[in-house]
Amino acid sequence: MSNAMEKEIRILHLEDDAADAELIYATLESASIPCKITHVQSSGEFSDALHKGGYDLILADYRLPNYDGLSALSFVRERYPDIPFIFISGTMGENAAIQALTEGATDYVLKQKLTRLAPAVARALREAENQKKRKQTEEDLKDSEERYRTLVEQAGDGIFLADSRGTLLM
Numbered sequence: 001m002s003n004a005m006e007k008e009i010r011i012l013h014l015e016d017d018a019a020d021a022e023l024i025y026a027t028l029e030s031a032s033i034p035c036k037i038t039h040v041q042s043s044g045e046f047s048d049a050l051h052k053g054g055y056d057l058i059l060a061d062y063r064l065p066n067y068d069g070l071s072a073l074s075f076v077r078e079r080y081p082d083i084p085f086i087f088i089s090g091t092m093g094e095n096a097a098i099q100a101l102t103e104g105a106t107d108y109v110l111k112q113k114l115t116r117l118a119p120a121v122a123r124a125l126r127e128a129e130n131q132k133k134r135k136q137t138e139e140d141l142k143d144s145e146e147r148y149r150t151l152v153e154q155a156g157d158g159i160f161l162a163d164s165r166g167t168l169l170m
C-alpha cells in the first residue's frame with residue numbers, strides 16, 4: 001500500500017443518487033481503501049464542503065439534475081487545483097471523457113466498470129503526492145538559489161570554492 005493510502009483518505013463525492021453513492025463507498029471499502037466520504041448532491045453543498053477543506057480527492061457524477069460535473073471540475077480547478085478529480089458516471093461518452101481530461105480531470109470511471117475505481121483512486125493519489133513533492137523540491141531549490149545569490153552579492157571579500165583536498169575550483 002502506498003504512503004498516500006496508509007492514512008484515511010478524505011473524499012468529497014458529488015452524486016445525486018444515494019444508491020450509487022453507497023455502491024461507490026462499498027467498492028472502495030472492499031478494495032481496502034481507508035476513506036471517509038462526504039456525500040453532497042448540489043452545487044451549494046459542493047462549494048460549502050470544499051470551502052471547509054481537508055479533502056484528498058473528489059469523485060463526481062457527470063450529470064446531476066441541477067448541476068453538472070464539468071462545472072464542478074471548473075470550480076475545483078480554479079480554486080483548489082491540487083485536489084485530484086475523478087468522474088464516475090454511467091452516461092459519460094468518449095467525447096465527454098476527453099473533454100473532462102483536457103479540462104483537468106484526473107480520470108474517469110464508468111459506473112458499469114467500478115472495478116477500475118480503486119486503481120484510479122490509487123493512481124490519482126500517487127500523482128497528487130508526486131506533484132506535491134515536485135512543487136516542494138522546486139520551492140526548496142528556488143530558496144537555495146536565492147540564499148546563494150544573496151551570499152555572493154553581499155560578500156565583501158572574494159569567494160573561493162575548493163574541493164575536500166583544498167584544490168581551488170573557482
